[in-house]
Amino acid sequence: MADIIDGKAFAADLRGKVAEGVAEFSAKAGRKPGLAVVLVGEDPASQIYVRNKHKATVAAGMESFEHRLPADTTQEDLLALVAQLNADPAVDGILVQLPLPKGLDENAVIQAIDPDKDVDGFTTASAGRLMTGLPGFVACTPLGCLMLLKDRLGDLSGKTAVIIGRSNIVGKPMAQLLLRESCTVTIAHSRTKDLPDVVRAADIVVAAVGRPEMVKGDWLKPGATVIDVGINRVPAADEGKTKLVGDVDFASASETVGAITPVPGGVGPMTIACLLYNTLEAANRREGLA
Ligand SMILES: Nc1nc(=O)c2c([nH]1)NC[C@@H]1CN(c3ccc(C(=O)N[C@@H](CCC(=O)O)C(=O)O)cc3)C=[N+]21
Ligand SMILES: [Mg+2]
Numbered sequence: 001m002a003d004i005i006d007g008k009a010f011a012a013d014l015r016g017k018v019a020e021g022v023a024e025f026s027a028k029a030g031r032k033p034g035l036a037v038v039l040v041g042e043d044p045a046s047q048i049y050v051r052n053k054h055k056a057t058v059a060a061g062m063e064s065f066e067h068r069l070p071a072d073t074t075q076e077d078l079l080a081l082v083a084q085l086n087a088d089p090a091v092d093g094i095l096v097q098l099p100l101p102k103g104l105d106e107n108a109v110i111q112a113i114d115p116d117k118d119v120d121g122f123t124t125a126s127a128g129r130l131m132t133g134l135p136g137f138v139a140c141t142p143l144g145c146l147m148l149l150k151d152r153l154g155d156l157s158g159k160t161a162v163i164i165g166r167s168n169i170v171g172k173p174m175a176q177l178l179l180r181e182s183c184t185v186t187i188a189h190s191r192t193k194d195l196p197d198v199v200r201a202a203d204i205v206v207a208a209v210g211r212p213e214m215v216k217g218d219w220l221k222p223g224a225t226v227i228d229v230g231i232n233r234v235p236a237a238d239e240g241k242t243k244l245v246g247d248v249d250f251a252s253a254s255e256t257v258g259a260i261t262p263v264p265g266g267v268g269p270m271t272i273a274c275l276l277y278n279t280l281e282a283a284n285r286r287e288g289l290a
Contacts, residue, residue, distance in 0.1 A: 001254060002226075002254040002255070002256070002258060002259055003258065003259040004254075004259070004261075004262055005148055005227075005259050005260065005262075005266060007148060007261055007262075007265055007266040007267055007268070008264075008265040008269045010147070010148060010269075010270065010273075011270050011272070011273035012269075012273075014273040014274075014276075014277060015059070015276060018273070018276045018277050018280050019059070019061050021280045021284075022061040022062055023061060025280065025283055025284060025287070025289065026061065029283070029287045031090065032061060032062055032063045033062045033063065033092050033093075033279055033282070034062065034063040034065060034088075034090045034091045034092050034279075035057050035062055035063070035065070035091075035092065035119065035276075035279045036065040036067065036085045036088075036091045036093065037050055037053055037054065037057075037065070037066050037067070038067045038078075038081060038082070038085075038094070038095070038096045038097065039066070039068050040069045040070075040071065040073050040096075040097070040101055040104065041070070041071035041073075041100070041101040043099070043101075046099075049097065050097055052272060053095070054066055056272050056273075056275075056276060057279070060276050060280075063090065065085075065090075065091060067081060067085075071101045072101075073101075073104070075103075075105055075108065075109075078096075078100075078104060078109055079108070079109065082094065082096070082109060082112045082113055083112065085117070086113070086114040086117065092117060092119075092279055092282040093117055093118075093275075093278060093279035093282045093283075094113050094117045094119065094120075095119060095120050095275065096110065110122045111124060116282065116285065116286065117282060118136075118137050119140075119275060119282055120139060120140065120275070120278075121136070121137040121138045121139035121140065121143075121173065121278070122139060122169065126138070127172075127173065130176045130177070131176055133180070137278050137281070137282070138173060138177065139169055139170070139173045140270075140271045140272075141170050141229060141267060141274075142170055142173040142174040143274045143278070144271055144273065144274045145174060145206055145227045145229065145267055145270070146174075146177045146178070147270065148227060148261065148266075148270065149225060150181075152259055153204075153225060156182065156183050156204070158182065158183070158184070159183045159184070159203040159204055160183070160184050160186075160201055160202050161178045161183040161184065161186070161202060161205075161206070162186045162188055162198055162199050162201065162202035162204070162206075163175050163178070163186070163187050163188065163205075164188045164189070164199065164205070164206070164208060164214075164215065164247070165187075165188075165207070165229070165247075170206075170208040171189075171206075171208050172187070174206050175187050178204070178206075183204065186198060186201075186202070190209075195219075196216075196218070199215065199220065200219055200221055201221065202220075202224060203221065203224055204225050204227070205224055205225070205226045205248075206229060207226070207227070207228050207229060207230055207248050208229035208230065208247065209230065209247050210230055210232065210247065211230070211232070211247055212232035212245050212246075212247070213232075213245055213247070213248065213250075214247050214248075215228075215247055215248040215249060215253065216252050216253070217252025217254075217256045218252070220253055220256050220257050221257075222256050222258075223257065224258060225258055225259045225260075226248055226259070227261050227266070228247055228260065228262075228263050228266055228267065229246075229247065229267050230245070230246040230247030230248070231244055231246070231263060231264070231268055232245050232246070232247070232263075244263055244264050245263060246261075246263035246266070
């Protein structure tokens with residue numbers, strides 16, 4: 001049986017370390033680090049995420065600035081808010097919750113965020129900094145995955161890593177991070193030929209495709225380390241109920257691999273912890289304390 005990588009426990013520990021860093025920052029800077037979260041519209045899942053982010057931000061000793069805007073907010077008004085947050089000295093990090101309601105240009109809004117406050121790591125400036133090895137912010141989900149991998153495996157150099165999924169938010173930055181750690185990196189996706197054979201070659205598998213339980217145990221190298229980024233809500237055995245599953249078929253995978261993250265309780269909690277980590281980092285850099 002595989003070891004279960006406890007992302008929830010790791011994230012709690014990381015949040016504790018961030019809280020210590022926040023106390024140090026606040027003593028030196030005479031203010032708390034500040035995170036601004038912008039939520040447009042009423043998407044129920046987004047409202048839950050934003051509430052959880054707010055709670056975690058306050059629990060870490062940071063200032064949380066929540067901006068809730070109606071679904072019919074104009075592009076102009078949203079860009080004006082981002083400009084205001086860019087200019088606000090009390091704001092160290094800015095997160096615009098995605099997806100935005102239809103009619104708003106997501107890309108234009110994200111690119112308007114000051115890269116030095118881009119704690120989500122979603123701007124092209126942040127992506128370019130990661131790719132070229134300059135200091136910047138790394139997207140929270142891949143950063144959390146990397147922390148779990150390093151905690152489990154130590155030095156990653158020379159390991160074969162296969163990432164399934166090529167999104168800008170997870171797959172591509174994950175590949176850059178693992179390349180930076182001197183892994184041999186493959187990005188697989190929906191057009192990849194013989195996907196099970198490609199995955200079977202990997203010491204490290206990061207699944208981020210958004211297809212429930214797609215990766216089966218017999219696709220995986222015995223002893224591999226598997227990070228499951230998928231969070232898919234599917235019907236449960238109980239009539240009318242739903243449950244969360246990952247992109248990996250946990251039952252079959254956990255008989256083969258060395259270690260695997262569960263869903264829930266794996267990567268998800270790391271995403272929020274890394275948002276706090278990036279916000280503290282942003283505050284320290286802005287105050288010349290990094
Ligand atoms: N600008 C922006 N940045 C984001 O980082 C961002 C976003 N927009 N939009 C939505 C997605 C999704 N996301 C998650 C964060 C934590 C969990 C998480 O903690 N999940 C729990 C389960 C939660 C549950 O029970 O539903 C777990 O995996 O254990 C999930 C998903 C951040 N996102
Ligand atoms: Mg993809």
